[in-house]
Amino acid sequence: MPDSNLTPEQFAQLMKLTPQDAVDWLMARNLMRETFAWEDIFQAEHNTQFTISRLARVDLLQDIYDGIVANVNGNLSRRDWMRDVEQLLRERGWWGLNEVTDPVTGDVVRTRFDAARLKLIFDTNTSQAYAAGLWERAQRTKKTHPYMRYVTMDDGHVRPKHRAWHNVTLPIDHPWWDQHFPPCGWRCRCRAEPMNQEDYDLGYTESRPGAEFDANAPIVQTPLVKIAPPSPMVDYVNTRTGQIVQVADGIDPGFGYNPGKARSQALKDLEQAKLQRAAKGIADAAKKDGMSE
Incomplete structure (x- = not known):
């Protein structure tokens, strides 16, 4: 918990949207998953999984995911990301209109990758990442x-x-x-x-x-x-x-x-599961050594 006597400048620096918390949230979503509808991964499930609906190529998912992480980490602009992803999709034959088979229904469905969809993918993922980062900073302050x-x-x-x-x-x-x-x-x-x-x-x-148009607004x-x-x-x-x-x-x-709160709960659940496994391991070792009945 921060010092209650923080100056406004110190608080502003602490709350500055440096990307580490956002990057941490993105890095935790390192399980690539092929999906064929946006509902296949729902709400808090996005804390551990990354997907793009109807993109049935895990290698492409990984490359696109890596680019988003790089952007949030300050190493790539949205314009650069869109340029690189468009080139990648063109090279792999996924730019424009494609047809894929939905394994759940067996239906052949169409999917289109164009500039508008790339913007939506980018903006949705980065806004969720920054929301999670902001929440964690807010908890600290x-x-x-x-x-x-x-x-x-x-x-x-x-x-x-x-x-x-x-x-x-x-x-x-x-x-x-x-x-x-x-x-x-x-x-x-x-x-x-x-x-x-x-x-x-x-x-x-x-x-x-209106201040952007009228300095005297x-x-x-x-x-x-x-x-x-x-x-x-x-x-x-x-x-x-x-x-x-x-x-x-x-x-x-x-x-x-709440992406940040869901991530915090997921980390607590993971820690608790590890503790339970550790406790069982200690107990099993004790029994093996004849230290308990």
Whole structure:
């Protein structure tokens, strides 16, 4: 836990989105898996597995995955990644329209790789990685910044239900963040920001909409929303497995989880499993040596 007397500069440095936590999350997803529908790997399963729907080549998955890790690690731009992946897919005969056979249904399905799809693949994976990294940083700094604020781009492209969450500011460990930690859908541009007690008590945020066009744009004060909004759950049927899951209304199926929190829980589960195995090994060794009955 950080020192409660951190200066603003020290906190800014600590919260700077250096990529290590994001890279750690990506590196943990080192199990390549061929899938034929986005529902084949659902929600928190993405913490350990990497896939691109209908790309039936594990070697290509590995190359694309390595490129995303390199980008988040600061070694490659999105433009460079897209250029390299397009060249790779062209060389392997996967650029443009292809047909693959779904092993579950036996159907021949079409898949297209073009610039728009590469952007979606890149943006989805990197935004999830940065969300996981931000969550882990926020956990380390919650002594000085115990709240999290939901922030939209506040423009005409924001989903109406996401706009209703703008400025929702709750304790970091509030259960609302279990499903509402952005991104909350495909191409979602929302983000979360840590907040200290002083700003929370002030009760509002300040912004200058249009400042990029008008240096004299007036400051707008927007009140914080300090109560979790209603969060009705809706049933979603995974068409691949038949499993019924509940997702908060306004969140795209597959995004109803907190990547950073899910990763932390997965690490705890792994540690507990190792401890249990170790405990059994110690007990077995003791029996073998006649140290216990």
